[in-house]
Every structure is written in C-alpha cells, then in structure tokens.
Amino acid sequence: MHMEAREFGAFRTAGVAAIEARQSPRDSSRMDRRGRGSTAAAAASSLRQQQQQQLTLQLADVLQQPHTQQADKVASAAQLVNQAVAALLASPDWLQLQQTFQLAARQHNTAAQQAFQPANARSSSSNTSRPSGSSPWGFALRQPKQQAAQQPEQQNSSSSSWPTPAQAPRQQQQQQQQQQRQQQQWDWAGVQQFMVLGQGSLGNLYADSSRGSPSALPPARLGFRLFQLALAVALHQALLPGLASAPAAYDPDYDSFDRALLRELGFEVLADEPSYGVAGSGPALLYMPCCPRELYAAVLAANNGHLQQLAVFGTSMRSLADTQALVAALTAEPAASAAAPAGASNIINRMLDVSSTEQSSSAVAQQGDVLQLAYQRGCVLEMPCPDCAAHGVGVAVHLFRTAQL
Numbered sequence: 001m002h003m004e005a006r007e008f009g010a011f012r013t014a015g016v017a018a019i020e021a022r023q024s025p026r027d028s029s030r031m032d033r034r035g036r037g038s039t040a041a042a043a044a045s046s047l048r049q050q051q052q053q054q055l056t057l058q059l060a061d062v063l064q065q066p067h068t069q070q071a072d073k074v075a076s077a078a079q080l081v082n083q084a085v086a087a088l089l090a091s092p093d094w095l096q097l098q099q100t101f102q103l104a105a106r107q108h109n110t111a112a113q114q115a116f117q118p119a120n121a122r123s124s125s126s127n128t129s130r131p132s133g134s135s136p137w138g139f140a141l142r143q144p145k146q147q148a149a150q151q152p153e154q155q156n157s158s159s160s161s162w163p164t165p166a167q168a169p170r171q172q173q174q175q176q177q178q179q180q181r182q183q184q185q186w187d188w189a190g191v192q193q194f195m196v197l198g199q200g201s202l203g204n205l206y207a208d209s210s211r212g213s214p215s216a217l218p219p220a221r222l223g224f225r226l227f228q229l230a231l232a233v234a235l236h237q238a239l240l241p242g243l244a245s246a247p248a249a250y251d252p253d254y255d256s257f258d259r260a261l262l263r264e265l266g267f268e269v270l271a272d273e274p275s276y277g278v279a280g281s282g283p284a285l286l287y288m289p290c291c292p293r294e295l296y297a298a299v300l301a302a303n304n305g306h307l308q309q310l311a312v313f314g315t316s317m318r319s320l321a322d323t324q325a326l327v328a329a330l331t332a333e334p335a336a337s338a339a340a341p342a343g344a345s346n347i348i349n350r351m352l353d354v355s356s357t358e359q360s361s362s363a364v365a366q367q368g369d370v371l372q373l374a375y376q377r378g379c380v381l382e383m384p385c386p387d388c389a390a391h392g393v394g395v396a397v398h399l400f401r402t403a404q405l
Helices: 002-022 025-063 070-089 092-127 144-159 167-184 203-209 219-238 256-264 293-302 317-331 344-354 361-366 370-376
Strands: 193-197 248-250 284-288 310-315 380-385 395-400
Touching: 025 070, 025 219, 070 092, 070 219, 070 256, 092 167, 092 219, 092 380, 092 395, 193 219, 203 219, 203 256, 219 284, 284 293, 293 310, 293 317, 293 370, 310 317, 317 370, 317 380, 317 395
Parallel strands: 193 248, 193 284, 284 310
Antiparallel strands: 310 395, 380 395
16 A cells, blocks of 8 residues: 555656646746746735834834823824825725725716616607608608708708707706716715714723733734724825815714824814715715724615715625624524614614605615615625725725615
C-alpha cells in the first residue's frame, strides 16, 4: 500500500513537471504578472490597514488627554478626520463606492423609464394614423390634387403655436408625464439634502471606557466611528455638489465634543430629533451607519409617498428584514416584538401618523413590518457597497422604485 502511494506521488510530481514544461513563455509571464499584481494589492491593503490603525490610535490619544482644552481636542480630531478623508478618497474602496452609487442610479432610471414606455407606446399608437395618400402596404399613392389642397391647411395649422381645445388636455397630460418622469430620475448631483443619522458619539465612547483602565477605549469601535465621519465628509465633498443647505447630523448620544467636531467639519448639528420626512422637499440622502432596524422602518414610513426622492446608505435593509422574519418565525412572535428597543415603537407610530398620502402610513403599518413589506412589494433597489473600513457589517445604498409602499 505504501509502495502504491509513493508510486502515485512520483507519477503526480512527474505529471506536474510535464505540464509546467509545456507552458509557453507567454503563459509564464502572465502568471508572473498576476503574482506581482496580487502581491502589490496585498501590500497596498496592508499599508491602508496600518494607516487606519495609526489614525485610530492617534484619535484615541487625543480623546484621552485629560488636561487639554476641548477646542484643542476638536482641532486635533478634525485634522485626523480630514487625514482619514484623504486616505479614503485615495483608496480603491472609494472608487468602487462611487461606481456602485452611479450603477444604482442608472438601474433606477432605466426601470423608471421602462415603466413609462408601455403608456407612451399605447398613446403614440392610438394618436398615429396612416397618412392620406398611403397604401396599406406602405408605398404612397399618387393623389397630387388632394395633396396640393391639403398642403396649405397643414402649413396654417403648423404655423399656429397655440393648441386647439382638443389638443390642450393631451399636452397637459404629456407635461404631467414628463414632470413625473423627471421626478423619478435619480441624479446624485441633484440631491438637495444630506443627513447623517445614528453615527454615534466619540466623546461618550471615551467617557464610558475611561471609567475602567485608560486602555479600555475599544479601538475597533473608535476606528469605525472615525471612518464613518470621514465617509460622511467624503460623500458631502465629492458626491453631493448640489446641496441646498449644509449637511445635517443627529444622534441623541452626541455630547459637546461631538457637536463641536461636527460643526468644525461643516455639519449642522440638530438639537432635537428630526421628523425624518426629508424627501418631501426635494431629493435627499440619509447616511445611517449601523442603525437599528426600527429606525430604518421609521424613515421609510415617514417618507411614504415621497420614497422616490429618497436614498438611504447604511446597513443592508434586506438583511435586516430577513433576519427579523427568521427570528419571528423561530420564536413564533410578531415581527415588532422583543427585538425593538425601548421607545422605538413610539417613534414608528409617531412617524406613521405624520403621513398624509393617499395610502396612509398607518395602513401600511397595519399590514406588517415596514421593511419586509417594502421588499415584498418590490419597492427597493439595493446595491451592496464596500465597507470603507467604517462599518464591519454588510452595507448598501437603497433607492426606491415607487413613491409609496
């Protein structure tokens, strides 16, 4: 038995050597280039990780300085955030993120355009008749006298720019369709509002950990929040040139350090909990890193009726909906049961009562979980995105095919 194993090993070694001998120089050079490319990519990834760790440790040092004035801490932290922004913009993740955002917009616009094509095709076919003087087989019949008599009438009708009473409703309908089509087309340059929700606190993160040893500050969570801030700044600077106002941020955990840092980075810090119904006044992007499922549901419910003017970048809502459905199935409990934190149901109910659309959001809520309902009805276009060292969970950009659930 051992002899057979040795013979098989020798035969396999000889076979591999024969295959390598038959490889052409071109194949060998191609394999060498692939090897060098993968090695270079691994080295670049390692350098990026080292840079991210270095920035995180520097931020931890800034936060752990007990005798430093807050203004100096804010200035140092803002400088580190800007360095993280520069590192992010130079990374392959940012290029992939931009491409994913643009791909999501193209797919959304293509689907919206296709939704209008059947109606337009029917209207054009009903409004288009065979011109006089043409045969059913497609070639023109010779009727010179009739054509000569019709030419002055056609010229007079074409010279008049005022629609006839019969044409006015048709033109009004076409204008409404054109306006609806424009509203359903998504353009990142046309986003007017940008809000960061639930990003978390840097100051409170340090305060909670400093009750123990000085080294208790969790570097992973601190690094995530640092690069979440960097990602928010990068989105504002490089992807959203058409904002009508300064980007806004809200989290109930913000302390004075967080508010000062965000203002230093160009954000408006909201003192009170926003209404979340942001899409009614123009296209809006919400960046919601690692928020609970209930907050995503509250946002969708608050914007019910204007969902096509909303984009959400954060945790994959499909994964949240699937997880909750699985938990509900295993525990045989309703979807909005024990997993909801205190006060979350009140937030959702308050948001649901705000809507004044044709199909009220309260009716939507009665039909089940908001996220599950959105995916069951095919309302959501979700595109997975790179993590950008900012989340540690699956993230995606979400656009919406319909105005309401």
